[in-house]
Amino acid sequence: MKNTYSRRSFLKVSALSGGGMMLGFNWFAKDIKAANLAPGGLNVDPEWVQVNGYIKITADNRVTIMAPNPEFGQNVKTSLPMIVAEELDVDWKAVVVEQAPYNTSLYVRQFAGGSQSVRTTWKPLRAAGATARQMLREAAAQTWNVPVEEVSTKAGNLYHEKSGKSATYGDLAAKAATMPVPTDAPLKPVKDFKIVRSSQKNVDGVNIVTGKSLFGLDYRAPGMLIAMIQHPPAFGLKLKSLDAGRSRKMPGIKDVFTITVFPEGYERAAFDTRTFNELVVVVGNSTWEVMNARKKLNIEWEPITETKETVNAWGRKREELIPAGLESSEAHLNKMLEMAQKPATQLRKDGDPESAFQNAARIVERTYTAPFLAHNTMEPMNCFAHVTETEALFVTPLQAPEFAEKTLAKRLELPVEKIDIQMTRMGGGFGRRAYPHYMVEAALISRQVKAPVKLVYTREDDMTYGIYRPAYTATYRAALDAANNLTGFHVKGGGIPEHAVHANRFPAGAVDNYLAEGWEIPSNITIGAFRAPRSNFIAAAEQSFLDELAEVMGKDPIDFRLELLKRAKENPVGTANDYDADRYAGVLKLVKEKSNWGSPEKSGLHRGVAAYFCHNSYAAHVIDMTMKDGQPAVENVYSAVDCGIVINPDAAANMVEGAVIDGIGNALYGALTLKDGVPEQNNFNSYRIIRHNEIPRHIEVHFVENDIDPTGLGEPPFPPVFGALANALYRATGKRYYRQPFSKEL
Amino acid sequence: MAKFNLKINGKTRQVDVDPSTPILWVLRDHLDLQGTKYGCGIALCGACTVHLDGMAVRACQLPVSAVKKQEITTIEGLSETGDHPVQQAWLEHDVAQCGYCQAGQIMSAVALLKNNPNPGDADIEAYMSGNICRCGTYARIKAAIKTAANK
DSSP: OOOOSOTTOSOEEEEOTTSEEEEEEOTTOTTOOGGGGSTTOOOOOTTOOOOOEEEEEETTOOEEEEEOOOOSSSOHHHHHHHHHHHHHTOOGGGEEEEEOOSOGGGOTTOOOOTTOHHHHHHHHHHHHHHHHHHHHHHHHHHHHTSOGGGEEEETTEEEETTTTEEEEHHHHHHHHTTSOOOSOOOOOOGGGOSSTTSOOOOTTHHHHHTTOSOBGGGOOOTTOEEEEEEOOSSTTEEEEEEEOHHHHTSTTEEEEEEEESSOTTOOEETTOOOSOSEEEEEEESSHHHHHHHHHTOEEEEEEOOOEEEEEEETTEEEEEEEOOSOOOHHHHHHHHHHHTTSOOEEEEEESOHHHHHHTOSEEEEEEEEEOBBOOOOSSOOEEEEEEOSSOEEEEEOOSOHHHHHHHHHHHHTOOGGGEEEEEOBOSOOTTGGGOTHHHHHHHHHHHHHTSOEEEEOOHHHHHTSOOBBOEEEEEEEEEEOTTSOEEEEEEEEEEESOOOOOTTSTTTTSOSEEEEEEEEOOOSSOBOOOSSTTHHHHHHHHHHHHHHHHHHHTOOHHHHHHHHHHHHHHSOSSSOOOSOHHHHHHHHHHHHHHTTTTSOOOTTOEEEEEEEEETTEEEEEEEEEEEETTEEEEEEEEEEEEOSSOSSHHHHHHHHHHHHHHHHHHHHHOOBOEETTEESOOSTTTSOOOOGGGSOSEEEEEEOOOOOOOOOOSSTTSHHHHHHHHHHHHHHHSOOOOBSSGGGGO | OEEEEEEETTEEEEEEEOTTOBHHHIIIIISOOTTSOOSOSSSSSOTTEEEETTEEEEGGGOBGGGOSSOEEEOHHHHOTTSOSHHHHHHHHTTOOSSOTTHHHHHHHHHHHHHHOSSOOHHHHHHHHTTSOOTTOOHHHHHHHHHHHHTO
16 A cells, blocks of 8 residues: 655554554644634645544544543543544544553653643644545545545535535545645634534543543552552651561561652752652552551651752753751741742833832732642542563553653653553642652652552642642732822732742733732742642732722722723733733623623622633633621632633533632632641541532533634633632622631631 | 452452451452542542442441441442443533542432432532532532432
């Protein structure tokens, strides 16, 4: 069979052995120029090299689309193949979605995070589907000896209307595989979409409700041992001595030893968070035996000394100071409030904010704080590893295989070709599984015991390991002149160990005199990305402040924001503003309409509103609540979201509902606090997670309808929930909420 | 170690384990029934919910030695193909996000409906509040339970 594809193309066609075609393509070819994807055609860049997805059409007309997901509930295993099926023009019900083959060398740029999955694959997936369809049309045109323009498609069939000829895709797939790969396959006009924008069920739905082995923790292999780590009981401590005598004698125990996750002087990559350098490991036959043996370890711990480490974040090197000491949340809060009064690093300045504040008739200043948060994925960290001196196999839930692979190659001193990472479905991620320390640990353990090993974290191990959402503070100031105009705006944010200020984000661009500043406090508590990093705090602070400011100015909170956005649109201050004022205003207007904002509040209901832009999309919420026996009860939530074209509306609504519930839960209850370096929460008896009886009675999700290419959904609806809740709580209790979690302030 | 004969999903299975071993780990480590999930180990998240003679129990806190002749039903025993009305309702409402907690949620819901075939909001909230979902699919779970109740 003649292969007509170029080796360096992003699209590769080949024949299937039983007759049929396979079109390979790259899901992550993100260099497709937008201009090339206007309806009517695309130009394929010949430099695209990696093929990592495929469409298979067999002679009996079975269509398979491969999903190379990391899937952690954002439903990309369903929504991404839908995009391919749309352009291919097949019946979605007849499509089989296949799990990616286990070969990570193909999965460059594969990453679940930053609300990027749909946004970065939208164009390559459309291109792939359209190209396969075009080749089938070419095959039909040749077979029937008619012009290709006259060949139409519908639901996996080809038609020539004039002659009345028709064929299934399967009939002509073998011939299509011999066609040259076109570089100008026409794309469907958005208005003709049939699959995209229609609600389709989760392709793993049946597997989930029947309890199939889908998750990392479910994986088993012959001869597999179970391993657990014991980390220091407090941040700021390290291993001094180990007496494993009693543990070793326990039934089912194979070995007890220590591992060094990242050795001294190791130059860490961005996700190589090192919380505890040295860990004690217990390995045995079964989970329960290892758990019991671990309790018999006799370990002495000692204080760490201050160290400096180099972190190489994609070529940008920075020094990270890890201070000694046993840190406490109470001291953290005091130190943050102290730092908030001191000079900080300027991040952006427009106009003359100093004069605006000096000449102000009135200044409003408020300070907001939030604690560390633990991700608490329902499936704790775990990793299966079978690692020898020459090769390594991993089966594990993870968000960032590409980064993990590089870290493992470096730490294990293996070439990447010798590292095989198989991704399982993830029992939650929220950012936590971007940090591959647990894979390094599993690898070192497997090498040591010379056997396949599954490393299992207990809930307590997971919650007390660090990699938390940072603890934050933000101080907002507004200057008002005698005529009640907003003349100056100042945000100064800080955190442990990093701040949450997005200097170019609204209301930057809407105020003449603007100042953004940041400060940081080093810590030995490790932190990591948490659903909508930084935004998840700063939106709460900013949106609470804007609400209070509107009240001071005697304005409606939605109208006040719309006024500022009008200014940012018509006469923006500065050029680096990172948001689109029209789209931002759009979600506010939609939520205003859908919530019937401005109508008299129903008796006993108190409303709050907030909006935010992050991760390329826009979201606004109106929350109606009451107080029952001194406890908040959310009655209604109206959500408006602009994420461009919505692929799978019902699944997208599910994601927004989840963000609303997750946001209310974290705002009211979320907190990981420390005393003398020890986390004060280590399981769900001390860390409060929102439950069935605490959710809103009614959540209504509305999407802005437009034809903008999809811009992401997992994170954007989450941050504004905190602000909308704080503002509703104020209406309900007459008290402003400056410190999270709000339940502690009621 | 001791031998135990357990009735699980209609079959008798023998295991040789420490008597203190929770049923959760017996199922997962010794019987290759991975549908019952580990979430907290202290009966506070509901991910490991199974039925003991039809009653919902947390398998992480149930030692194998405490189970005598009682019948254990796991998610695998509910229906292999997903045609139990509660599973069907879950599919109809496309409840799951990550999906990890859903087996436990379903087992709790089935037990709830067995005792209360037509539960109201307050009944569902009270009964189900022992099952955590970090993705926040609670509203759909509630809707699915109501749908299943009507079948």
